[in-house]
Amino acid sequence: MTEAGLLVVLAGPSGVGKGSVHRRLRALESDIELSVSVTTRAPRPREVDGRDYHFVDGATFEQMVAEGRLLEWAEYAGNRYGTPRREVEEAVAAGRVVLLEIEVQGALQVMERAPQALTVFLVPPSLEELTRRLRDRATEDEATVARRLETAERELAHRGDFDHVVVNDDLETCVDEVRALIADARRRARSDAHGAHG
Numbered sequence: 509m510t511e512a513g514l515l516v517v518l519a520g521p522s523g524v525g526k527g528s529v530h531r532r533l534r535a536l537e538s539d540i541e542l543s544v545s546v547t548t549r550a551p552r553p554r555e556v557d558g559r560d561y562h563f564v565d566g567a568t569f570e571q572m573v574a575e576g577r578l579l580e581w582a583e584y585a586g587n588r589y590g591t592p593r594r595e596v597e598e599a600v601a602a603g604r605v606v607l608l609e610i611e612v613q614g615a616l617q618v619m620e621r622a623p624q625a626l627t628v629f630l631v632p633p634s635l636e637e638l639t640r641r642l643r644d645r646a647t648e649d650e651a652t653v654a655r656r657l658e659t660a661e662r663e664l665a666h667r668g669d670f671d672h673v674v675v676n677d678d679l680e681t682c683v684d685e686v687r688a689l690i691a692d693a694r695r696r697a698r699s700d701a702h703g704a705h706g
């Protein structure tokens with residue numbers, strides 16, 4: 509019997525460590541895959557097209573929106589980001605766990621369009637720590653850091669909309685918590701499927 513697929517939304521302010529959490533999760537759980545988003549943002553050094561993002565121009569993004577090819581999309585710090593719908597739907601239907609690492613506006617859209625998704629909101633131990641992490645990343649100038657911090661404060665106000673809030677203080681502890689939430693949601697999805705099929 510095929511495993512029950514699951515859509516997992518991992519959201520949280522920029523700098524909270526979503527990237528480290530999903531990398532560690534995928535290292536530990538081989539059947540978790542990350543959805544590669546489409547973005548109009550320019551690639552950062554070391555980012556690879558098709559692996560980190562599908563980098564597209566504004567017109568291509570518009571066309572994907574118009575054709576309904578994005579499960580969700582949002583504008584963030586002057587750029588647009590979206591999740592390709594078909595890849596995600598096919599992977600979940602095939603019984604895989606698909607992780608969306610997205611910002612809050614997009615996560616709210618997924619809650620409406622795919623209410624069975626497991627939604628997890630990562631929070632930093634404090635705003636001071638978030639500021640430090642954003643500065644350490646050092647790929648952005650101060651104005652960008654300031655803009656991302658402002659957005660982070662707005663995003664943190666939405667934590668109550670998510671199924672679970674997990675603090676990313678110690679990475680291993682945080683990853684363990686998220687793994688347990690995923691395992692639990694898969695168990696429930698499996699027993700629902702069994703129920704539905706008798």
Ligand code: 5GP
Nearest residue numbers: 522545581582584589590591609610611614
């Ligand atoms: P960055 O520019 O740092 O890669 O990403 C900026 C923000 O956009 C992060 O919070 C990231 O999670 C979010 N993001 C990345 N891909 C998507 C997407 O497909 N949809 C939405 N809504 N947000 C995304």
